[in-house]
Each structure stands twice: as structure tokens, then as C-alpha cells.
Amino acid sequence: MEGVESQIAEWRAYVACGPGVNGHDVDELEDHLRHQIAELSAAGLTADEGFLIAVKRLGDVDGLSREFAREHSGRLWKQLVLSGDDESARVASGWLEAFVFATGAAVAIQVARLAAGFPDEEPNWLARNATLFVLPFLAAYFARRRQLDPRQWLVTATPFVLAALVVNVYPWGVDSDTEALVILSLPVALWFVASYPYMGGTIRSHERRMDFVRFTGEWFIYYVLIALGGGVLMGLTAAILEPAGVDVEEIAAWVLPSGAAGAVVVAAWLVESKQRVVENMAPVLTMLFTPLFAVMLTCAAVVYAVTGLGGAFDRELVSVLDALLVVVLALVLYGMSAREPSTSSPGWMDGIQLVAVLSALVLDLMVLGAMIARIGDVGFTPNRTAVLGLNLVLLVNLAGAAWLSARFLTRRSTLHRLERWQTTYLPVFALFAASVVVVLPPLFAFE
């Protein structure tokens, strides 16, 4: 019998290595294995023979772990980009690719900067086009990595071409509000465009959409880290070179745009290849910040429910509140995507998330009320229309999320439904951002 025990232990260790299989799964499989062995032994086989037959019946480990991985794609993504232990090997091979595209983005933005004469001059076309010099490289990086076919390359490229046409052909007015809105919305719209190559063209898959949400959150974390490191480096460089009479601002004008553009691709590469690092960090960050934001939002909701949004319409306040709502939504979405898929019963974090979502909903309703009153008084402008639209888009999302997570908490619905709601809703955000870029300016005569 001892021989069998060590064989089972070996088998266990081997199965546990498979992608998508976690400790509980192995426990469950081992229980099955032992049952089968016991039954075969009762039928007269030796324990060794029983073990062989039982393992054979369970199926080959690769196929099995593939099935597990398909079901638990949230776990699988750890292995999608790195196969098992050879993390260093994969990192080394993907490095050059990322470097080429990052350099491409860095050079493109530098050429644009020189053409515009930035920072001495600040032409609007540079601001309008800035993301168009960067995000195509990110999209191309993914398109290459995911080995898209020519048709998919074309689908990826088309929105970029259209966006370039729109922002450069539209006859923008002087000090145009719609132009400012386009500068804000275009990066969001193009980011969603980059989701197409990221998902390898399978944009209908809800699991892949969730992966893209997770990617976005982790990319953001890496980007902030790179920016912090870059800031320290620049600060030290300035401190060292300034006494020697070097014009540090001139250097910064060269380094900063290229660094910022290149870091977009580098951060994406880091998310893909150094998954394990951020994987340990990201859930901790959401665990930390979701409760803090929930408290802050509840306070804000209570304060503004008591005082009202102020008699005088405060433009600054509305934009701050909207930014806050977007951050909360991002946090909730990311928290959902980083969740361990097998924990399907509600926990305290889900309660806190619901509090955050409900407070956000209250704030959103107040902003909407103020916006509608304002529009009733003085009519539509591009800014008010965009803010109204954004708040409506957020309202529907938050209301749906609040309803479904309340049902989930009372165990009348599943987490799956909630996730589906969010992944189904993602295109709405993309369409909204795109319509601000494409439809809103002509509506308001490019004012």
C-alpha cells in the first residue's frame, strides 16, 4: 500500500503543475482516484494495478488540465503568456518585439513633437493626434503577438485611419469645446480599438473581454510605476547635470514624450510577461482601495445629499464628481476581473463594493439632476451634452450593477450574471467615446 501512497503523491504533484488546476481541484481528483482504487482492490486487483487503471480512467493529465484551464480561464491567463516554469525564456523572446514597437511609438511621437515645435508652441493638432502616434503601435504589438490574419489586421487598422481622418479633416473652430472633448475622448475610444487585437479578434467572448478589463487595470498599475521611476530618474539627472550648465529642460523635452509613448508598449509587455508580479499586487491594491473609496463615496453622497450640489452650478465640481465616478467604476470592474473565479459565494468585499456602487449611484443621480436643470435653464452646449451622456451611460451601468450585486449578495443570483452585465456593457462605453469624437462635433458645428 505504501508504494501506492508515494505514487499518488507523485501523481498529485504532477497534476498540480497543470495550468488552471488549483489545490482544491487536486483534492477532489485525488478523492476520486482513491475511490476508484478502493473499488478495484475490492474486486481483487492489487493496489498498484488499481492505481494504474484509475489514473488511466481519469484521462491524460494534459487534456485534463486543458479542460480545467478552459473552464477557469481566469487562472489560465497566468499560463497563457508563459508556459509553466520557463518564464525567463518567454520574457527573453518577447522582449525584442516589445522593444521594436515601443521604439516605434517613441520615434513617432518625437517626430510629431519636432514638427509641432513643442513645447515652445502648443498647436491643437498635436493634442488631437497625440494618441494616434502611440496606440497604433500598441495595437500592432498585440496584432503581431496574437498572430492575426490579414483581415483582422485590416479591422484593427481601419478605426485608426478613420479617427485620423475625423480629427484632422473636421473644421475645428477657434477655442472649440468639441475639440477639447475629442482630445479627452479619443484616447478612450482608441484604447477600446486596441482591445480587438488584444482579444485576438474574439471580441464576442465575455471571458476575453474580462481579460481585457484585467489587462487595462494591470497596464495602468505598471504604467504608473514606470512613470514614478522615470520621474525619479529625471529628477536625479537634473540634479546632477544642472550644476554642469546643461539645459535640463531641453533634455526633458526630448526624453519625456518619447518615454511616455514607449512606456505604453513596455507596460503592456510587462503585463503580458511578468504577470505573476502584478498578479500578487493587484488584488491587494483593490482590496485596499475599494473600502477606502467606498467610505469616501458614502461621505460624499451623504454630504451632497444634505447640502445639495450647491445653488450655483459648479462646473469644476461636476467634472470632479464625474472623474470620481469613472474611477469607482474602474475599480469595481477591475476588482471583478481580478477575482478568483471559483469563489462564487458572496463575501464581505462584495458588500463593500455594493456600498460603493450605491453611493456612486446617488452621486450620479444628483449630478444628472443638476445637469438637466442647467440644460433646462441655458440649453445644450457640447460640454453639457457630453457630461449628460456620460452620466446617463454611468447611471445605467451602476443601476444594473447595484441591482445584480444586491441579488448576488442575497444569493438570488450568481456572480456570473453580474460579470456578464459588465462585459456586455463594455461596448456601450466604447460607442459613447466614439460618438463624442465623431458625432458630437458636427452636431454643434465644431464650436
Place this chain on the structure above:
Amino acid sequence: MHIDKDLVAASATPLVLAILAEGESYGYAILKRVRALSEGELEWTDGMLYPLLHRLQRLGYVTTEWRTPPEGRRRKYYAITDEGRAALADQQQQWVTVTRALNDVWPGSGAVLTALGEV
């Protein structure tokens, strides 16, 4: 008789849900029940049952609980939920429709429907 792989896969969900509708159970017992029901004709790779069960759990069709029976090892029990029952009813409808259609084009093979208790 060899049953086609796709057919085995398609019938797995309703079969497992139906077995759980009889009462809560665990992996090995479910497989034994499948063998008994199909008289050994449905050949499953044992391990594949577990990803399937996990999928049903994610969809909210079953709930799970780890329990340790008085004598023996810790074991994961699965129980069907109301949603699971609804899904099962839906699946039953689909299978009845399919078998009825097959029955109509295979004259003289009324056995298909008889087996489903639907004459």
C-alpha cells in the same frame, strides 16, 4: 456500441443535472450513476466530469460544499439549485424535440421516444 464523442459531450450536462436532481452527490458517485444508467455504454474520461461540474457551479446551477464524512476523507458535495432545475427542464425540452424529429425521419424506431418516456 461506440457513442460519438460530441454526443457524449452534449448529453453530459443534462445527465449530471438530472442525477443531482435526484439528490446531492459527489464526483465519483455521479460517475458511477452515469455508468449504471447507460449500462456502461457512455464512456466518459473520468477526469472530465470535474471541469464540467465547476462550469455548472460558475453558472449557478449547482452549489458545492466540502464535507468530511464520519469515516473517510474530505469530499466535495454538489447540490442542484433552482436555476439548475430550470436549466435541466430546458435541456429536457431540447432533447425531446431532437429525439422527436429523429423519430419522425426514422420510421419504425419508436424506441427512441419510448426510452425518454414520451410516446
